[in-house]
Amino acid sequence: MSGLNTLTIAAARDALRKGEITSVELTQACLAAIEAAGALNAFVHHTPEIAMDRARAADARIAAGEAPAMCGVPVGIKDLFCTRGVPSQAASRILDGFRPEYESTVTAQLLEAGAVMLGKLNMDEFAMGSSNETSTYGNAVNPWRRAGDDTPLTPGGSSGGSAAAVAADLCLAATGTDTGGSIRQPAAFTGIVGLKPTYGRCSRWGIVAFASSLDQAGPMTRTVRDAAIMLGAMAGPDPKDSTSAEIPVPDFEAALTGDIRGKKIGIPREYRMEGMPAEIEALWHQGAAMLKDAGAEIVDISLPHTKYALPAYYVIAPAEASSNLARYDGVRYGHRAKLAQGDGIVEMYEKTRAEGFGKEVQRRVMIGTYVLSAGFYDAYYNRARKVRALIKRDFDEVFAQGIDAILTPATPSAAFGLGEMADADPVQMYLNDVFTVTVNLAGLPGIAVPAGLDKQGLPLGLQLIGKPWDEAGLLTHAHVLEQAAGFVSKPAKWW
Amino acid sequence: MSIDTETARRVAHLARIAVKDDDLPALARELSGILTFMEQLNEVDVDGVEPMTSVTPMRLKRREDVVTDGGMQDRILANAPDAREGFFAVPKVVE
Numbered sequence: 190m191s192g193l194n195t196l197t198i199a200a201a202r203d204a205l206r207k208g209e210i211t212s213v214e215l216t217q218a219c220l221a222a223i224e225a226a227g228a229l230n231a232f233v234h235h236t237p238e239i240a241m242d243r244a245r246a247a248d249a250r251i252a253a254g255e256a257p258a259m260c261g262v263p264v265g266i267k268d269l270f271c272t273r274g275v276p277s278q279a280a281s282r283i284l285d286g287f288r289p290e291y292e293s294t295v296t297a298q299l300l301e302a303g304a305v306m307l308g309k310l311n312m313d314e315f316a317m318g319s320s321n322e323t324s325t326y327g328n329a330v331n332p333w334r335r336a337g338d339d340t341p342l343t344p345g346g347s348s349g350g351s352a353a354a355v356a357a358d359l360c361l362a363a364t365g366t367d368t369g370g371s372i373r374q375p376a377a378f379t380g381i382v383g384l385k386p387t388y389g390r391c392s393r394w395g396i397v398a399f400a401s402s403l404d405q406a407g408p409m410t411r412t413v414r415d416a417a418i419m420l421g422a423m424a425g426p427d428p429k430d431s432t433s434a435e436i437p438v439p440d441f442e443a444a445l446t447g448d449i450r451g452k453k454i455g456i457p458r459e460y461r462m463e464g465m466p467a468e469i470e471a472l473w474h475q476g477a478a479m480l481k482d483a484g485a486e487i488v489d490i491s492l493p494h495t496k497y498a499l500p501a502y503y504v505i506a507p508a509e510a511s512s513n514l515a516r517y518d519g520v521r522y523g524h525r526a527k528l529a530q531g532d533g534i535v536e537m538y539e540k541t542r543a544e545g546f547g548k549e550v551q552r553r554v555m556i557g558t559y560v561l562s563a564g565f566y567d568a569y570y571n572r573a574r575k576v577r578a579l580i581k582r583d584f585d586e587v588f589a590q591g592i593d594a595i596l597t598p599a600t601p602s603a604a605f606g607l608g609e610m611a612d613a614d615p616v617q618m619y620l621n622d623v624f625t626v627t628v629n630l631a632g633l634p635g636i637a638v639p640a641g642l643d644k645q646g647l648p649l650g651l652q653l654i655g656k657p658w659d660e661a662g663l664l665t666h667a668h669v670l671e672q673a674a675g676f677v678s679k680p681a682k683w684w
Numbered sequence: 685m686s687i688d689t690e691t692a693r694r695v696a697h698l699a700r701i702a703v704k705d706d707d708l709p710a711l712a713r714e715l716s717g718i719l720t721f722m723e724q725l726n727e728v729d730v731d732g733v734e735p736m737t738s739v740t741p742m743r744l745k746r747r748e749d750v751v752t753d754g755g756m757q758d759r760i761l762a763n764a765p766d767a768r769e770g771f772f773a774v775p776k777v778v779e
Contacts, residue, residue: 290759388739402739431745432738500722511699518700520772525765534775539702551701555711556718558699559687572725574735579728581739615714616721632739657740 193218195358198262198415199442205251205261212251212261215361216244216305219263223307223359228684231344231354233268233326234276234309243305250303258442259422260303265354265363268309269316270296270406271395275306279397280324281314283545284523293395294427295364295406302422307360311350314547315514316371316399319621320610321349323549331379331604332357332680336646339683342604345375345621351409352379356680362410362419366396368403369502370600370625373637376409377599377650380639380678382667383409384416385625387657388632389434391420392427400509401432403502403629413638413668417441420660436658444661445668450484452666455592459495460624462601468643469598476596476640476651479673480666490592492583497576498627503619504560504573505630510550511557517545552615581631588656594666597624599637599650624652634660636667639676648678686716 193215196204204210220240223232240263247261271277271289278284292300300306311329313321320343321328329350331342344353348365352375355363365372367385376383384407391406398404408419421441427433456477461470477487519525519541526540546554560569587595601623610618628635634657637650651670655663687695692712696703703711761767766774 287763290756290762389742428745428747432742434740434742435745494728497725497728500724503718504722504725515700519765520774522763523765528775532775534777535700536702537775538700539697542700543702546701551699552711552714552718554701555692555695555699556715559691559695559715559719560722562695562698569719569722569725571735572728572730573722574737575730575733576725576728578733578736579730581736614717616717619721630739 194222196361197412198259198361198410198418199412201262201361202258202418206256212244212247212305213241215261216240216263216307219307219360226357226359226684228330229332229353229357230327230329231311231350231357231359232265232308233311233350236275236306236308239275240305240307247303247305257302257422258418259299261305262361263305263307264299265307265310265351265360266296267348267351267364267366268312269366269397270364271397272296272306272309276309277397279315280312280326281545281547281550282325282524283517283542287522291395294392294429295396295423298425299422304422310354310363313347313349314550315397315510316347316366316368317510317549317553318346319370319374319618320607321346322607323547325547328607329353330607332684333379333604333647334680334683340606343378343607345378345604347371348375348409352376352381352383355379355381355409355411357684362408362415364406364423365409366404366406367629368399368506369629370622372407372409373625373635373652374600374621376637377639377648378604380648380676381409381411382413382416382636382638383407384420384636384660385628385634386420386424386660387634389432390424390634390660392430392433394427394429398513400506401513402509403506413664413671414442414445416636417445417664439661441661441664444665446665447669447672449480449666449669452485452593453488453591454480454485454666455488455490455587455595457490457492457495457595457597459492460597462623465601469601469649472641472649472651473596473598476670476674479670480596483669483673488592490587490595492587492627494576494579494583495627498580498630499619499623501573501576501580502622502626502630504569505577507553507557508561508570509557511554511561514550514554517542549615577630580627584631584633593656594663595654597652597654599624599652603643603645603647603649628654633657634663636663638667638670638674640670640674641676642678687712687719
């Protein structure tokens, strides 16, 4: 049977349970697709032996009639997740050679559910970037191209390898993480679904930390139903992460009723950005019309502090990063610089970190160091945390008014060319997160759903934002939007 | 707020990242650009607003103060660039 790698999780699960296919066949199809897709540079560490072992184990479980939904489903894992015995280096040189002695909670839960790990996926270094170009492995490439044009495009970032792999059918789904948009922006750039859950829904234990008050893991899949299935396996309280919530995990798939009659969808006027491409504005209107046709009520809302989300984020995230990344000191793991005669421990730290961290990571660590330093802490860091409280209050107020979900564009543009932003000011790159970053600051769940193609034939996504802990409601809305948009396009294979 | 070369040098040292003298002016310009972007935050009236400490109103969980794990020195040291006699080895710290 060919093309097994193109199945959705839901279809694979059903076929596995009926005995129509085996996980071994499914896994072999994905491994072959990965072998043939070197040009995408999505998988950076391949684990075919682990995959085949797990596939055989999954087949045995399925045969025994004891098979959770993810059992036997081949997935890719972002390089940010620690996976026991398998390189896990956050796409950074400073973690060169690091093989964790432990497994992250999210990947352990996926393993427990029977999912098959195919390998580790490319990303921006320490998840800092929006184009995958800060990776020590070199950038991943978007399987999509502009019509009649060979220019290689970014798959977005930071979860760019995950997005490219899912869009190119190298795996059925992948894990991502999202600190300012790192699941949703690459999902939108590659025409797939990307869900960032409520802060605290998935354990952060064993995920290399970037900004601990913002980081959250989530599924990247081809359909909303698959996101619901995979989130169910990833989520849940974990004694090892004190910020993971003691809230039961509902059956997210069962929530996909298709019924959103009477629900109120907010359209935030502050998201109408100056200079936004007309196509994105039009798509946004179409999305609202689709939800209205399904019986929802469209309501104009205001989130007055939206404009300040990016600058607040670019204080808070680097501040937390500078603290989290202090652990990369050349002592316990990863790279240590060669030292000159007479070098002491400070030279060891400084040379190791200069060699091990890429430019963007260095920049953010230094910005974070500056905003936390004596004399500037109040002016920058505390002020940013106050603005963050106001941004969250904006959302609290609209939800208190009865809004069920908020519809916005996912990104301010379609995928751009690799290298196109190389000479741009770092702040220009940060603008990629303009529609997504508010969601992290407020700790809310958000999902990117593919909704159309632009005139160059590239996918565009819409974002839905939900109430805290209401991933089930959010997925219901996303499912309706997905069905109405009927996005079925796939990138033409060139790799 | 603009960052001069000396401040850039100080920040790099605080962050324990070696930066060549020649690279300091460009670094200072980049950091200044980012800080200028952040200055927008000064437009916001934050009087009486508490800085956010936790995005979801939750009480931090507590657990029993007991040893739950340990006895795995080899695994702790397995990834060390330099481990000797059961310890992490570093350049001399105390004269």
